[in-house]
Amino acid sequence: xxxxxxxxxxxxxxxxxxxxxxxxxxxxxxxxxxxxxxxxxxxxxxxxxxxxxxxxxxxxxxxxxxxxxxxxxxxxxxxxxxxxxxxxxxxxxxxxxxxxxxxxxxxxxxxxxxxxxxxxxxxxxxxxxxxxxxxxxxxxxxxxxxxxxxxxxxxxxxxxxxxxxxxxxxxxxxxxxxxxxxxxx
Numbered sequence: 001x002x003x004x005x006x007x008x009x010x011x012x013x014x015x016x017x018x019x020x021x022x023x024x025x026x027x028x029x030x031x032x033x034x035x036x037x038x039x040x041x042x043x044x045x046x047x048x049x050x051x052x053x054x055x056x057x058x059x060x061x062x063x064x065x066x067x068x069x070x071x072x073x074x075x076x077x078x079x080x081x082x083x084x085x086x087x088x089x090x091x092x093x094x095x096x097x098x099x100x101x102x103x104x105x106x107x108x109x110x111x112x113x114x115x116x117x118x119x120x121x122x123x124x125x126x127x128x129x130x131x132x133x134x135x136x137x138x139x140x141x142x143x144x145x146x147x148x149x150x151x152x153x154x155x156x157x158x159x160x161x162x163x164x165x166x167x168x169x170x171x172x173x174x175x176x177x178x179x180x181x182x183x184x185x
Contacts, residue, residue: 092167099168099183102127127183134172134181138165149174159184 020028034043129137135145152158159171162181166172171184 096168099127099170102183103168103170129172129181131179131181134162137167138162138172140165 162172
C-alpha cells in the first residue's frame with residue numbers, strides 16, 4: 001500500500017532576515033514597528049510611491065546611483081590629473097630650456113671650455129639617454145627608434161631625423177660601446 005505524502009507545512013513564514021545598509025537601519029526598524037502595529041498596507045503603498053518618485057527623478061536627470069557616486073568623486077581625480085598635466089608641461093619646458101642652454105654653451109667659441117664634448121667622459125645626465133628614454137623623448141616606440149637608426153645610411157641621417165623629432169630640436173647620436181644616445185653639436 002503506497003504511503004500518503006506527509007502534509008507539508010503551509011504556514012507562511014513570519015519574517016525573513018535580510019541585510020540592510022547601516023544608513024537605513026533606523027528607518028527599517030521604524031517600518032517594522034509600524035508593520036507590527038497593523039499599518040502594513042499603508043507602508044507598502046507609501047514605499048511604492050517613494051520608489052516610483054526616486055526612479056522618475058533618476059530617469060529625468062539621467063543619473064543612476066553608481067554614476068552619482070562617481071560624479072562626486074570625479075572632481076578630485078580631475079583636479080589631480082590637471083595638476084599632474086601642469087607639472088609634466090613645466091618639467092618639459094625646464095628640460096627644453098636646460099638643453100637649449102647646454103647647446104648654446106657648447107657652441108661658444110674656443111675661448112670657453114665646452115660643457116659637453118663628444119668623447120668626453122663627463123657628460124650631463126640630461127644629454128645622455130637609454131633607448132627607452134630617447135624613444136619616449138622623441139615620442140616614438142623603441143622599435144621605430146631602432147629601425148630608423150639601423151636603416152640610416154649615415155650617422156648624419158639619424159642625427160637629422162632625431163632633430164626633427166626632438167622637442168628641443170636636438171640631434172642624437174648612438175654609441176655602440178655603452179649603448180647610449182648622446183646629444184650632438
